[in-house]
Amino acid sequence: MKHLLSAGDLTRDDAVLILDTAAELATVTDRSVKKLPTLRGRTVVNLFFEDSTRTRISFEVAAKRLSADVINFAAKGSSVSKGESLKDTALTLEAIGADAVIIRHGASGAPHRLANAGWIGGSVINAGDGTHEHPTQALLDAYTLRRHLRGGRGDLAGVRVTIVGDVLHSRVARSNVLLLRTLGAHVTVVAPPTLLPLGIQTWPCDVSYDIDSALPDADAVMMLRVQGERMRAAYFPSANEYSRAYGLNSDRLHAMRPDSIVLHPGPMNRGMEISADVADSGRSVIVEQVANGVSVRMAVLYLLLGGNMKGQG
Amino acid sequence: MDTSRAHVVLDDADIGRAIRRIAHEIVERARGSEDLVLLGVPTRGVPLAERIAGAIASTEGTAVPVGSLDITLYRDDLRLRPARALEYTSIPPEGIDGKTVILVDDVLFSGRTVRAALDALNDLGRPAAVRLAVLIDRGHRELPIRPDFVGKNLPTAIAEEVRVEVAEIDGVDRVTILSAPDDAGNGR
Structure with a gap:
């Protein structure tokens, strides 16, 4: 599994693995040091073209608990408001070395486009696209x-x-x-x-x-x-x-x-x-x-980024 | 298992004796069983830790807390393989602060698992001391780590495989050395 674009792409075993992993990662929340070194040196970009509080914060906390570096990219206040295309934004993120892009977009299918257009090499996680999937x-x-x-x-x-x-x-x-x-x-x-x-x-x-x-x-x-x-x-x-x-x-x-x-x-x-x-x-x-959302997103980030990624240079 | 190249080095009686001796040595070294916490490294370190605790209970009459410590998220080779499923971690409710933590694993080899376990402990609290108990020390360390309590020192060639089976998981108590297949071992 390289991307998480649709809940329909998951098999029963994939889904149970994510839930089991989340259950183990949930215990980190109870510890005095709420941090694991697992994604140290990996860069995760929160690319949010739509407003969101809990999903963005949840992904940010999840990535930080796994020691990833997190870049928050809100469309408001970025070059997107100057008319930059999704492609050019993606190429920019690729150039700065993003290992994963978490995208929320008003257009259904935007995460699929980002994952399959060949613009970026990292993982794409759909954080909500239009009226399509979350x-x-x-x-x-x-x-x-x-x-x-x-x-x-x-x-x-x-x-x-x-x-x-x-x-x-x-x-x-x-x-x-x-x-x-x-x-x-x-x-x-x-x-x-x-x-x-x-x-x-x-x-x-x-x-x-x-x-x-x-x-x-x-x-x-x-x-x-x-x-x-x-x-x-x-x-x-x-x-x-x-x-x-x-x-x-x-x-x-x-x-x-x-x-x-x-x-x-x-x-x-x-x-x-x-x-x-x-x-x-x-x-x-x-x-x-909301609390469970952090554990589940930690599990998704770990399973997508924690190992080596096949098909990546 | 290809029995032609498998060689049983410990049977269930040997393993039982080794566990009882390790239990005695732990208590002797700690001058009692107070403030001890046994943490097994999954998967086979966990039943071994429980058996050591049982042996301590039967001689000392005290129950030593036992837990399990999964080190997957602290491994240094995560990026060499696809992400793997996590094992169960359970720290006794007493915690590990100020305790003497005995890490229990089945085989000590490169030392990298123990290195990861020490990092994991560091995030969980501050033990008074950390000691290492292993059923088998097979040598070939890659880090400056040594065990405090050893069931059996087992000199091995690096290409050989040591397999520990425990009744709770494998249905049998047995330690086996599997020699390298001939084609991989260049006929040696």
């Missing part, structure tokens, strides 16, 4: 699900996950459906018809318009953020109506199994897709997801 988010969600529902071991065979909300604009949903399916989980996607993408029937999951019928069986529910910034049209009549029909509130939480858990990739719109009391309840693992 594989490390899916991995940290799978890690969180496995920890709570499968004792932190093996895969997710038989786990029932319901994903609710703005699937149309969600790269998190697509990556999760692909990865969770690979790990043996059963996924149900719930959204109003206007927020489901074309071709949803080809995804390896069930589709429903009714949240209340999809909750009682679920071991976990994953609430998606309503992505107002990507919405160019009216997808639902009002925020209130959306919240009533598809939001997770305490009544709906009570309808779920008492040992089920609530996930959200963040940032949350409290009162919209999730009510504040649910977000802060004991069943919510939303804050833990």
Whole structure:
């Protein structure tokens, strides 16, 4: 494995290896010296063309815990705002000797282009591209699900996950459906018809318009953020109506199994897709997801950069 | 295993005696079993550490904390091979600060594993002392490292392979020397 572009590229064994590695690396967080020498002398570039708080910080912390040098490259305030192309940016990063480029881009497919155009020799990690994929988010969600529902071991065979909300604009949903399916989980996607993408029937999951019928069986529910910034049209009549029909509130939480858990990739719109009391309840693992994200990204960086890379000069 | 070039050097009784002797020497050197922590290096160092702790418990009547210390992330040859899966690390809850840590491994060869283990310990705390117990010392050191407790010194040719099997992992207690295949050994 040289790049991580899509959760769909991972086999079950690849994914379990990443989760097992993350579980070992998680113990570093509890130590007094939160640092490993493993990636000393390697340079990792955070190339973010879109705003991000937790993903960028998470990758930065993960790389630093492995002793890599980290360069943060935000498109705002860089030559990109002067009109530099992705290719020229990539050539610049190659010239300064980047061993890995972590890219977030508004255009679906930008990481694939970066990895396969021959511009750079290092690894490419997709940190979210348009409405396409966000594989490390899916991995940290799978890690969180496995920890709570499968004792932190093996895969997710038989786990029932319901994903609710703005699937149309969600790269998190697509990556999760692909990865969770690979790990043996059963996924149900719930959204109003206007927020489901074309071709949803080809995804390896069930589709429903009714949240209340999809909750009682679920071991976990994953609430998606309503992505107002990507919405160019009216997808639902009002925020209130959306919240009533598809939001997770305490009544709906009570309808779920008492040992089920609530996930959200963040940032949350409290009162919209999730009510504040649910977000802060004991069943919510939303804050833990952030911590797990660091461990999972350490595992990805270690597995991509820690050994020798075949096909590299 | 190609038995024609395999030579058993220790059987289960030999290994049992070596472990009991190492346990005695550790206690003798430490003048008791207080403040000792045994850390096995995965994979086969871990069951060996547990057995040494068992031998100490049966003679001293005290339970010595046992853990495992994976050194993969501290290896100096990570970039020579594809990234490998990590082994399990578990440090006893008492920690290692101020303790006498006994590192336990199956075979001492180049010394590079021990070098990595010392680096790993450095990130985990500050032991009062670190000592090294190995079942087999086969020579050919590449670093200035020596063991404190040795089950058996086993002079080997560099092309030979020493294989330690332990019942917990391999179903049998046995140490075997495998001579180099003839074609690789130039007929010597």
